[in-house]
Structures are given as C-alpha cells and as structure tokens.
Amino acid sequence: MMIPVRCFTCGNVVGEHWDEFKARAREGDEDPGEVLDDLGVDRHCCRRMMVSHTDLVDVVSPYQ
C-alpha cells in the first residue's frame, strides 16, 4: 500500500527516502542501485524494502 516506515529486518527508517527514490529510479531513468547508494541505504535488507515496493493506494482508492 504505502512504503513501510521502517525496514522489516533492521528497523532503519527507509520511508523518508521513498519519494526521492521513486522520482529518480522509478519515474526517472537512473539505476536503482546507484540511487540507493546515493541515499545511503546500504544494507540489502533496507534496499529490498525500496526495490520491491509497489504503491497500491491508487488501486484500492476506488473501493473505499
């Protein structure tokens, strides 16, 4: 639905980087790995939170 606030595994706050990650790697054409390096999301547990996330608010909102 929304990006989780924290990494499930280590508890690092990943939510704060989502907007920039989305703008640069999803909507932009930068390499996701390089964007995450740049944002300081180093551990692979936190990186998968960002890489594997899908925003579903647009999908559910018609049924609310």
Added chain:
Amino acid sequence: MSEADFDVQYIERDDRSARVLIRGLSPAFANGIRRAMIADVPTFSIDTVRFVENSSVMFDEMLGLRLGLVPLTTPIDDFEIGDEVTLALDVAGPGTAYSGDLVSSEPLVEPADKNVPLIELKEGQRVELEADAVLDTGKEHAKHQGGVSVGYRHLQRVTVEGDLGEFDEEETRILRGVIETEDGEIVPTEAFDHDLSERYPGKEVSVEDVPGAFVFHVETDGSVDVEELIVRAIGTIEERADELRTTIAV
C-alpha cells in the same frame, strides 16, 4: 572494582552512525553495552492515537502503526519514562500526509525525519488525529529502540609472516571489519576493498583477534545521536549496578 583501562577511538563518526573502537572490554561487558543500546535507552514514540476523522484508504490501526514507527527526537534529560507528549495531524487530500506534518505540543519532541510518507490522500479524503507519544524503552516495544543494527566485531591484528613462495598463486583473502597493522595503524577493511591480498601483495599474512578490543557499529534512528546513545546505554548499566549495590547493602 578493577582498574579497567579503557581506550576509545572513533573510526567513523556521524550524527546517526559511527564505528567506535573500545579496548579493555570483556566480551560479556561488550555484549551488555550492545544490549543496553538496543533495549534500555528510552525514546519517544507515538503510542495512543485518537482519530477525529479518517476517510483515507487505510484503517485507523494501520495508520496508528505507521505513526508509532516514526522516530521522534528525544531530549532524555528533560523527561522521565512514562511522560507523554501530544502531537496532532490534520491533512486533507489531494496530497500526501508526511511525518513532517505532525505538529507537536512540545518543541523538543518532533519527528526526526520529516519526509516519511504516512498516507496518500485522494480528493475529498481527510485525516485528522491527535496522538500521544510516550517515553519508554526498547524492552517495552521495538518502536522505542533508539539503536538500529547495533553490533560489534573483534578488532583483528594482521601480521606479515613472510613472502609468498615464488610460484604460489596469489589468492584473495576477504576480511571484514577493522584491522590493526603491525605498526599499530587502525584501518577499516573498506580501504582495501576487504581484500588482504590487495593491501599485502606477495605476502603471507596471519589474522588474529585482539583480545578485549571491540569495534562497535552503532546507528540510531535519529531520536538520539550516537554519542548520547552509547553514554546512556552505559549509564543504564551503572544505574542497575548501583541499585543492586544498595539492595545488597541494606
């Protein structure tokens, strides 16, 4: 008390993350500090939420969980465990409610990260709520943990044993952490791509743990800074030891 001879050296240092080399620790004490950093240093976290209006796509409970995970800055000196601070959020769509939209009744306690999306709101949707943040420890709930991925490794001493044989194959030797060279230089393994054969080409080296020397990796979620987290953690151990002493003396 034994006359412990501690030596502390910062290898990397930032507001929110650091690597600290501490000498003179026993393994048990090192682990005690690690556990205290995770479970015993209190931080503020939202615990109770009163919804005035929530017409977003998420249930109240889901939003409550997300609010609880937002780190709040915690000046520990000014508060005691159990103290409460009220925050409020009032956002109407279209737009996204961010952690930075939380308005705190206490300027010292505010979201440490302003950019965490809480909920995306469509046209006509609105969230209005009042939340109580409470000061408590990581023992009570993981959302109160100040330390994130706190851990330690032994400091490792690398000794050059001699040259490799003339026809020996040079193999990569991967090592992670922080090493101490023979001249006493402290080098994080990132400096040579975690590969000892890169730093000592053509040499035969041996690696051993330095007794009593631990390299702590400390990261915080922003509620307290690294140095305060370490000092507070040691303080909680001291408090408990004091308590035990007075109890025994009585």
